[in-house]
Amino acid sequence: MKYGCGLLRNGTTGAVMVGLVCGLYVCSGQCDKVEVIELSNWTITNQNGSLTIANQTLPLGIYSAFAPQVLDSYNDVGLRYLAYDNFTFSNFFQFDVHHFNRGHINLTFHGIDTVSEIRLNHQLLGRTDNMFVRYSYEVSSLLQAENFLEVEIQSPVVAALARANALKEAKKSVPPECPNERYHGECHMNMLRKMQASFSWDWGPAAPSAGIWKNVELEIYEVAVIREVDVDVSRVNGSYWNMHIRCFLDAGGWQNFNGRLVLYAVELLDRPVVVDRYAIKNISHLAPVIEFDQAVPNGKVVTWWPNGYGEQKLYPLHFTLKTWLGPDGPEVRSKTKSHKSLRVGFRTLDLVEDPAPDGVGNTFLFRVNGVEMFMKGSNYIPSHLLPEMQTNEQISHLLRSAKEAHMNMLRVWGGGVYESDYFYQLADSLGLLIWQDMMFACAMYPVNDEFLSSVREEVRQNAMRLSHHPSVAIFVTNNENEAALVQNWYGTLFERDRFESEYRELYLANVIHELKLVSHSSRPQPLVSSPSNGKASEPDNYISSNPQDNQNGDVHFYDYTKDGWDPGIFPRPRFVSEFGFQSFPGAYAWQRSKGEDDDLLGLITHRQHHPLGNVPVIALVERHLPLPFPENENYATALIYFSQIAQAMATKVETELYRSLRDTPHRTMGALYWQLNDVWVAPSWSSIDFYGNWKLLHYWARDFLAPISIVALYEKSTDSLNISLICDQLEVDPRELNVVANVHLWSQLLPRQSTSWDVTLRPNGVQYDKVIAISDLLQGEFTRTNAFLELQLRRGQDVISRTHFFPSSIAGAVGIEDPGLEIASRTCLNTTNVVRNSVSISIQVKRPAVFVYLELLKPYRYTLSENGFMQTEPMHVVYLTFDAPLCARLLRKSDLRVLTVNDFMR
Numbered sequence: 001m002k003y004g005c006g007l008l009r010n011g012t013t014g015a016v017m018v019g020l021v022c023g024l025y026v027c028s029g030q031c032d033k034v035e036v037i038e039l040s041n042w043t044i045t046n047q048n049g050s051l052t053i054a055n056q057t058l059p060l061g062i063y064s065a066f067a068p069q070v071l072d073s074y075n076d077v078g079l080r081y082l083a084y085d086n087f088t089f090s091n092f093f094q095f096d097v098h099h100f101n102r103g104h105i106n107l108t109f110h111g112i113d114t115v116s117e118i119r120l121n122h123q124l125l126g127r128t129d130n131m132f133v134r135y136s137y138e139v140s141s142l143l144q145a146e147n148f149l150e151v152e153i154q155s156p157v158v159a160a161l162a163r164a165n166a167l168k169e170a171k172k173s174v175p176p177e178c179p180n181e182r183y184h185g186e187c188h189m190n191m192l193r194k195m196q197a198s199f200s201w202d203w204g205p206a207a208p209s210a211g212i213w214k215n216v217e218l219e220i221y222e223v224a225v226i227r228e229v230d231v232d233v234s235r236v237n238g239s240y241w242n243m244h245i246r247c248f249l250d251a252g253g254w255q256n257f258n259g260r261l262v263l264y265a266v267e268l269l270d271r272p273v274v275v276d277r278y279a280i281k282n283i284s285h286l287a288p289v290i291e292f293d294q295a296v297p298n299g300k301v302v303t304w305w306p307n308g309y310g311e312q313k314l315y316p317l318h319f320t321l322k323t324w325l326g327p328d329g330p331e332v333r334s335k336t337k338s339h340k341s342l343r344v345g346f347r348t349l350d351l352v353e354d355p356a357p358d359g360v361g362n363t364f365l366f367r368v369n370g371v372e373m374f375m376k377g378s379n380y381i382p383s384h385l386l387p388e389m390q391t392n393e394q395i396s397h398l399l400r401s402a403k404e405a406h407m408n409m410l411r412v413w414g415g416g417v418y419e420s421d422y423f424y425q426l427a428d429s430l431g432l433l434i435w436q437d438m439m440f441a442c443a444m445y446p447v448n449d450e451f452l453s454s455v456r457e458e459v460r461q462n463a464m465r466l467s468h469h470p471s472v473a474i475f476v477t478n479n480e481n482e483a484a485l486v487q488n489w490y491g492t493l494f495e496r497d498r499f500e501s502e503y504r505e506l507y508l509a510n511v512i513h514e515l516k517l518v519s520h521s522s523r524p525q526p527l528v529s530s531p532s533n534g535k536a537s538e539p540d541n542y543i544s545s546n547p548q549d550n551q552n553g554d555v556h557f558y559d560y561t562k563d564g565w566d567p568g569i570f571p572r573p574r575f576v577s578e579f580g581f582q583s584f585p586g587a588y589a590w591q592r593s594k595g596e597d598d599d600l601l602g603l604i605t606h607r608q609h610h611p612l613g614n615v616p617v618i619a620l621v622e623r624h625l626p627l628p629f630p631e632n633e634n635y636a637t638a639l640i641y642f643s644q645i646a647q648a649m650a651t652k653v654e655t656e657l658y659r660s661l662r663d664t665p666h667r668t669m670g671a672l673y674w675q676l677n678d679v680w681v682a683p684s685w686s687s688i689d690f691y692g693n694w695k696l697l698h699y700w701a702r703d704f705l706a707p708i709s710i711v712a713l714y715e716k717s718t719d720s721l722n723i724s725l726i727c728d729q730l731e732v733d734p735r736e737l738n739v740v741a742n743v744h745l746w747s748q749l750l751p752r753q754s755t756s757w758d759v760t761l762r763p764n765g766v767q768y769d770k771v772i773a774i775s776d777l778l779q780g781e782f783t784r785t786n787a788f789l790e791l792q793l794r795r796g797q798d799v800i801s802r803t804h805f806f807p808s809s810i811a812g813a814v815g816i817e818d819p820g821l822e823i824a825s826r827t828c829l830n831t832t833n834v835v836r837n838s839v840s841i842s843i844q845v846k847r848p849a850v851f852v853y854l855e856l857l858k859p860y861r862y863t864l865s866e867n868g869f870m871q872t873e874p875m876h877v878v879y880l881t882f883d884a885p886l887c888a889r890l891l892r893k894s895d896l897r898v899l900t901v902n903d904f905m906r
């Protein structure tokens, strides 16, 4: 709770007494700040009073309050009744108004989910219909000594249905109506400005929350407060940067006013900057903004770089504002000082869409600080399906995991939420560029006045909040809605003209229009959709006949009918902002999430929302790995483990292909796989499971996204391997670089044959090293089934990067036998800072162990130094690091599951 002075708290009744016991004369000189009083003690009651819970603190929602187990077992369906009910969130608070004589008291709701009516002391304050919007009400005339605040939140399912029915009656239906049956979801998500995925998705359940997911505050001030500050940083010339600063204010009154702003930037400027011109010139109360430019000498600035390219230097800026009414100036009238602090980074960023080297269409690449960079990363969905349960700790774990895997870009996907300030601040300091969708995904949307005005407010508020972050690289108005429209995903063909014009009205006339309010010189113009043809969609007025054109813009690519381990099946686009394969989270994650009596395979099937069910996962597994028959007692264990290998390998191959295409005429410059994280334990495309543990894919991503990588991709037509050496570093030491090609027999430890050759790397580029015919490698005793290849990029004897090539399916390989695996020793290592503890696991084998997989059977978050690796030497040590300071008690053999593909060979 933040407050300036004299806040009284009456804890005994559960009510909070907030009082400004110091009137102006009592604390002048101390009270000259905006007072912010959080209303944090709430009671929730359902419509008929049968459910009630008191003493709840924000953030709050019906599922977290009444049924936090909604993500376990079959509870997504079993507890759905909560989403059909209406709930009242109430807060009783006392307020000492006795000495109170200041200008405005705003009651500000930073996030209500979603459709509600707000009453203060039984007077209607207003209605809300957008969880992404901040609502603020001037309440000074309504406040009393004892106050009763009620937020009546309507069932989101019922509210969405009512809106859909109204549109239907007006012959203006907006599809899709309902999700695929397999989702066990709810209909009409597109009717509400609410996290779209809360009504279900192909990776998530329906848990349509209702609640207050951000703070509720009384803000007390005289004239105006600083709400957001946008800082557009641009390079003027060799000697200066410019900060174009806009302070967006909220003013409670009906009159124009005056103000004086001071900017402190101790690391950048020798003295504070006083913006005085509004002391004379009026600031409009309708859209109050203070705008000015501030030059910063180049010599003061260390440039901000994305992860992998340099440091992420951020500079604190601190703003204070005094505002007053009339000509007398601050000394006479204002005791209100509003503050805002933020950090900025100095970088340039453009999206380069120039004629492409293949002569057709345009490039689509990000250039940061003048350097063309390959964007490596993933797609981010909300860290929790219940918005009130999204924690900084979880966000931090996910973003740090992305950084550890060498990602430099995450796409905040349009079916979730605009993330918290903490998320973007962390992205700034980790160097993760953010591709920011606005929250529209996989649907058509209504365009009536009410909806559009709510959307405009949503876009305005969120764009103003996010725009100053150096991490925010680009805004995009929607996910896949252009493709959905032109490819008739939702049966819009029968009224194509209406849907086209509605599409343009929503995204061009409204969303883009608002986004342009925060246009930056160092940020590309917003894109309308992902995928889209980027600038080439302009002549089509942003509805192109093929928004998935490989020669323009970005594409999303999925094909489950072919072999994902074969690089030949993938397209050659400019930028791939989505692609991926499903897998199942580890067996222990299922154990934690399933009910005692639940059948595991039954639960997997229930949570598999893909319209094709488990077929694509099983088909890919069966192409390569020895999956037992379903009757086999080890079927589920093998299926889970193999699904992770199959996903990791397919994503590796696809990503490596895209990375290797950067210096070809295709000029592919980005690969963001779908998806980083999960909202429950379920079959999904994620590389990190619901509990934060890495699937094999994430361990592998840390290798295949490494700044220097060796890539060996099979080319069917010539039966050869294309060896490419990828280097994202801007400078590289050329000495002693060599590649070693080891041929292994499946039946023997250590390579049977080795060849090596000297190589070079191309800084920030790809060195196309060699094309090797498979027949040249596999001669004599080696056949396609008894041998496999390992390629290492080395400096001298040190291995920088390693990859494998398996000439036959692993299920059909000859010589894979019981590896005689033993875990030889486990030692507990306490790191000095005690925050993390690490366990070393020594693994001994007598024969090659294929894709060694380790899983901890304890409910802790942990990371391994590697996982899913080929062990071809007799002894190998892996480190297991707990996120929490735990160690010694966890060392029993039975706490660790170790699997190899060998265990399942027939």
Ligand code: BMA
Binding pocket: 201, 202, 203, 442, 479, 480, 556, 578, 674, 685
């Ligand atoms: C794309 C995404 C998501 C979806 C994913 C996997 O369509 O935008 O909507 O979850 O593919 O199917």
